[in-house]
Amino acid sequence: xxxxxxxxxxxxxxxxxxxxxxxxxxxxxxxxxxxxxxxxxxxxxxxxxxxxxxxxxxxxxxxxxxxxxxxxxxxxxxxxxxxxxxxxxxxxxxxxxxxxxxxxxxxxxxxxxxxxxxxxxxxxxxxxxxxxxxxxxxxxxxxxxxxxxxxxxxxxxxxxxxxxxxxxxxxxxxxxxxxxxxxxxxxxxxxxxxxxxxxxxxxxxxxxxxxxxxxxxxxxxxxxxxxxxxxxxxxxxxxxxxxxxxxxxxxxxxxxxxxxxxxxxxxxxxxxxxxxxxxxxxxxxxxxxxxxxxxxxxxxxx
Amino acid sequence: xxxxxxxxxxxxxxxxxxxxxxxxxxxxxxxxxxxxxxxxxxxxxxxxxxxxxxxxxxxxxxxxxxxxxxxxxxxxxxxxxxxxxxxxxxxxxxxxxxxxxxxxxxxxxxxxxxxxxxxxxxxxxxxxxxxxxxxxxxxxxxxxxxxxxxxxxxxxxxxxxxxxxxxxxxxxxxxxxxxxxxxxxxxxxxxxxxxxxxxxxxxxxxxxxxxxxxxxxxxxxxxxxxxxxxxxxxxxxxxxxxxxxxxxxxxxxxxxxxxxxxxxxxxxxxxxxxxxxxxxxxxxxxxxxxxxxxxxxxxxxxxxxxxxxxxxxxxxxxxxxxxxxxxxxxxxxxxxxxxxxxxxxxxxxxxxxxxxxxxxxxxxxxxxxxx
Numbered sequence: 092x093x094x095x096x097x098x099x100x101x102x103x104x105x106x107x108x109x110x111x112x113x114x115x116x117x118x119x120x121x122x123x124x125x126x127x128x129x130x131x132x133x134x135x136x137x138x139x140x141x142x143x144x145x146x147x148x149x150x151x152x153x154x155x156x157x158x159x160x161x162x163x164x165x166x167x168x169x170x171x172x173x174x175x176x177x178x179x180x181x182x183x184x185x186x187x188x189x190x191x192x193x194x195x196x197x198x199x200x201x202x203x204x205x206x207x208x209x210x211x212x213x214x215x216x217x218x219x220x221x222x223x224x225x226x227x228x229x230x231x232x233x234x235x236x237x238x239x240x241x242x243x244x245x246x247x248x249x250x251x252x253x254x255x256x257x258x259x260x261x262x263x264x265x266x267x268x269x270x271x272x273x274x275x276x277x278x279x280x281x282x283x284x285x286x287x288x289x290x291x292x293x294x295x296x297x298x299x300x301x302x303x304x305x306x307x308x309x310x311x312x313x314x315x316x317x318x319x320x321x322x323x324x325x326x327x328x329x330x331x332x333x334x335x336x337x338x339x340x341x342x343x344x345x346x347x348x349x350x351x352x353x354x355x356x357x358x359x360x361x362x363x364x365x366x367x368x369x370x371x372x373x374x375x376x377x378x379x380x381x382x383x384x385x386x387x388x389x390x391x392x393x
Numbered sequence: 394x395x396x397x398x399x400x401x402x403x404x405x406x407x408x409x410x411x412x413x414x415x416x417x418x419x420x421x422x423x424x425x426x427x428x429x430x431x432x433x434x435x436x437x438x439x440x441x442x443x444x445x446x447x448x449x450x451x452x453x454x455x456x457x458x459x460x461x462x463x464x465x466x467x468x469x470x471x472x473x474x475x476x477x478x479x480x481x482x483x484x485x486x487x488x489x490x491x492x493x494x495x496x497x498x499x500x501x502x503x504x505x506x507x508x509x510x511x512x513x514x515x516x517x518x519x520x521x522x523x524x525x526x527x528x529x530x531x532x533x534x535x536x537x538x539x540x541x542x543x544x545x546x547x548x549x550x551x552x553x554x555x556x557x558x559x560x561x562x563x564x565x566x567x568x569x570x571x572x573x574x575x576x577x578x579x580x581x582x583x584x585x586x587x588x589x590x591x592x593x594x595x596x597x598x599x600x601x602x603x604x605x606x607x608x609x610x611x612x613x614x615x616x617x618x619x620x621x622x623x624x625x626x627x628x629x630x631x632x633x634x635x636x637x638x639x640x641x642x643x644x645x646x647x648x649x650x651x652x653x654x655x656x657x658x659x660x661x662x663x664x665x666x667x668x669x670x671x672x673x674x675x676x677x678x679x680x681x682x683x684x685x686x687x688x689x690x691x692x693x694x695x696x697x698x699x700x701x702x703x704x705x706x707x708x709x710x711x712x713x714x715x716x717x718x719x720x721x722x723x724x725x726x727x728x729x730x731x732x733x734x735x736x737x738x739x740x741x742x743x744x745x746x747x748x749x750x751x752x753x754x755x756x757x758x759x760x761x762x763x764x
Binding site: 285287288290291292293294295296297298299301302305306309310 | 457458481482483485492495496510557
């Protein structure tokens, strides 16, 4: 008995068709879940960016031309704006690392519950309006501001120091606003480092300083790279804080774009600036990814 | 606390004795370690055995220097180490999680302690190769840690712990993440390695079988106190109290009564005419399941053996052994275990069958009843 039956099952496996249909249906349903997000990305990112990209190649006479890009090469002021943008972004990232690394380290060493409390202190400003925080710095740092008054009162310096409407003020404000973007991924990476790792290093004969540089720091590097890149890229396009605290003396690309739009109403020139910034950012990210194996840093693979 | 001499205590210069006195560590109100005294002999394989939360890992961490005890002394030979930071203690350690460095290759992991000791690059390479050969991983030096299996990681952790020739080796449940077969294989290998290196080894486990398999001596710890420190045979055959009797091996613990002349009785059976020491308290009888044997015809107690009559409640075939639960005096359940190669007639035992069980008098274990 059964041999005929077995042959027919091999030739025509049981329920093959409905099982495959079920799988296909599930895949379509998953795609359906993603559909709204895909639509939004197309509608509010791809289309406008594409339109601006097109505008940047339209000259003042309405014909296709490269005149906006030629202007950017001709006039030194544009180069200066890009230099300032990269300089401010780099310095802000550096300041964030110097302040953020010890902070994340401290948080990672705390017991989970206590760390959550202190993390609130990092996140609280994060939830406050950007504008409020920026103007708060203005109040603190201006000539007759709280910091100058206090320093003069206790005799640190005699005449008010210029702390705002310049590079110093811009960097202070931006570093403050960017700090959580660095601390969060860094803290996550540090939490993942088992405590046994440091015990093992000590047990094998490494002094605390040695253990930090040979074991802890390399293992936290993925978080540091991810956080630094996020901060750097966000800084490149930052508008509000440099505009308010820079007081017109720190001209970054975003500020320049606004100026062109407000003063000359030249959509083409403004778009060209935006396109160059976007391309420059992508080039930097690509270079960083080649140098540092970015995908493993951003997606937390080891 | 019985403290018999271990069967071997070689005094090779490659090993150091450890002397622990009055070691106390409190976490809040909980005594993780409650004034622990322990002498570990040079070259000995000593296992700290206890349930989770008993303080065994805390004790190991105190020897390694990872926690700061509230009081006490830890000496390696004559040198007081209690204030010495971990990186100057020069002890090897295998962690439960292995704690291998994921950003280094296998060879770099093993070379790490050598580089810190400024061993020359030529000698360093030789010693790494020798350590890899010892743990049978010679071909895997260039692998990354995440390319290794659990068993291979375990071996790398081991190689890294002994490559710098420490005179004390600590192991914190090193085999707990491995599957049963691999674990039993590694137990034998670790024992072999210990004999080869001759290093004083302190091993932490909650697995009593592992402790019995590997140790020269076992220190049983519970609620931060040492309950009994002795050889595996002595602990199995003469448990100091019901905690040890229950924790090591299988056992049935039965209450004993005392007659006017001080003799200890169980349901009319004379168990012992003179308990080892008269504590005035109550005593219990401990019966190991494999020490009971079936008797064909019911008999009375004799010079050699005590005979219990009972009824089979449960019969479980488990491969190499079978397990039978026998109810005696309608009150107590006796566990019986026997090899399935013999007693073929008992293989067909049914619940409800009446049986007689014998226990040799030399297998009688009497312990003071726990409070």
